Amino acid sequence: MWRLYQFPLCPFSRKVRLLLSEKGVGYELWRENPWDPSDGLWRLNAAGRTPVLEDSAKGIVLADSRAICEYFEETVDRAAMINGTAANRAEIRRLVALFDENFHGDVVAPLLHERMKKRLVLRQPPDSRVLREAMKLAHEHLEYIDWLVDTRAWLGGSTMSLADLAAAAQISVADYLGGIDWTGHEQSRGWYAVFKSRPSFRPLLTERMEVIQPPVHYAKVDG
Amino acid sequence: MWRLYQFPLCPFSRKVRLLLSEKGVGYELWRENPWDPSDGLWRLNAAGRTPVLEDSAKGIVLADSRAICEYFEETVDRAAMINGTAANRAEIRRLVALFDENFHGDVVAPLLHERMKKRLVLRQPPDSRVLREAMKLAHEHLEYIDWLVDTRAWLGGSTMSLADLAAAAQISVADYLGGIDWTGHEQSRGWYAVFKSRPSFRPLLTERMEVIQPPVHYAKVDG
Known part of the structure; x- marks a missing residue:
């Protein structure tokens, strides 16, 4: 199960959530405060910010909203979001x-x-x-x-x-x-x-x- | 022939130039000043900034350095720069x-x-x-x-x-x-x-x- 490190008004986390939902990928939410990133968030992402997506069972950590979207575009066929020529x-x-x-x-x-x-x-x-x-x-x-x-x-x-x-x-x-x-x-x-x-x-x-x-x-x- | 709108100290244009050169894609330089983007640059890129790459013969305009790099990664096999799984x-x-x-x-x-x-x-x-x-x-x-x-x-x-x-x-x-x-x-x-x-x-x-x-x-x- 993916865990998404985010906060409710993070627009980049929202973009990722929209993409995951359109593609039918499940995830749980993990709250971070942007004005005080946790040590855990810094360990997962050297940029120290949301969104970060982690699948701890598979040992995969994805950071940066565009990198995350490209990853799911490459690995999930449903609802292609970067289409065409x-x-x-x-x-x-x-x-x-x-x-x-x-x-x-x-x-x-x-x-x-x-x-x-x-x-x-x-x-x-x-x-x-x-x-x-x-x-x-x-x-x-x-x-x-x-x-x-x-x-x-x-x-x-x-x-x-x-x-x-x-x-x-x-x-x-x-x-x-x-x-x-x-x-x-x-x-x-x-x-x-x-x-x-x-x-x-x-x-x-x-x-x-x-x-x-x-x-x-x-x-x-x-x- | 591609024309690259750029200025010498634009790091995003430099990234694109390195990629084009590694991939063996020719281009000419077109100078823009970041503190005073030309009307032409605004017409080509709603973000009003370098780099923009234009092939006027083919009617292709590419803007945003990451979008440009992904484009050449997809269209030129030589020197793959986004590799692996x-x-x-x-x-x-x-x-x-x-x-x-x-x-x-x-x-x-x-x-x-x-x-x-x-x-x-x-x-x-x-x-x-x-x-x-x-x-x-x-x-x-x-x-x-x-x-x-x-x-x-x-x-x-x-x-x-x-x-x-x-x-x-x-x-x-x-x-x-x-x-x-x-x-x-x-x-x-x-x-x-x-x-x-x-x-x-x-x-x-x-x-x-x-x-x-x-x-x-x-x-x-x-x-």
Whole structure:
């Protein structure tokens, strides 16, 4: 049985969870706090962060969310998520990197700092200037997703792919933290609503991170 | 013919250049400045950064260094760089992420800001506190590489892999900017010296970034 080291608002763990669920791979959750990684997590991952996936019976440890996704793409045929020609696959991986790095760095990382770490650890109020900037950049990213949805059946091409999972994972954390204003983004909202209704996504949407509550629309399929 | 959008001290472009050279894929260089990406670069890559690889005759555009490396791993058999079992391949990709994200974020990004951007764009002196912290973290990363070299033939396993290229690319930029003190890191130094002598690496070591000069040992094979 795989054990996933994660915390509820880790967008990279969410991407892995979506992939495992779509592929029908079972796992148990093991909680880590990103502001205080355990010695055990450091031993398993020199980067000291989630997600890490461990099968202690088989002696396999996987770290880094993209490496984990590639591993299951190579070993589990069901629900292929990096599909098509080499050029199609490069396009999917480009988008995964865009969401993992740019959407995360511009939007999710500042929201997690201001609305999670400051509340739970630093005991400081959020900086409204930083929040405004993150929401402004979220708006720009949603415009790009609107364009992708206008252009293609799914974000990465003609079928659902890891690009969709990566985007939904980041957006879901930003939405939980009140950083997404869907106004004017009907295409992105429609794509995300389809995604929210998937069985792989439902368990994520019902989890809560201690005292931090999401907005009312967060877990609603038509929200 | 592929055109690579890059700048001389972009470690991600360096990783791609090492891979293309090892695989025998020809390309031409196209200069971009990271502090002022051209409209053309933005059109090719929504992330607005190097490296981007374009074959305009075939209408192919590849962006994101890991997506680019996976593309050539899939399409060019020569010099396989993501080798072995699924677990071996996951280990190589974990290390690539460690060097791309942690080594870069801890060491290379602050050095580029302090010693390149402040000199060429902001016209400010470097912050010696930031430089000291980057060099301290470089020391910790080199300790980890020492351990890998003690444990394995190459960083990612029994053969040279993308993990070695990713590490060498980041280290070479840090070394150019005077951020690497090899004292006490004989294993890492030995591994890197082997790497510096490879034909794929020589052209990179002779390039210079405008007025910024590397230390004397930088391009020496026995440096």
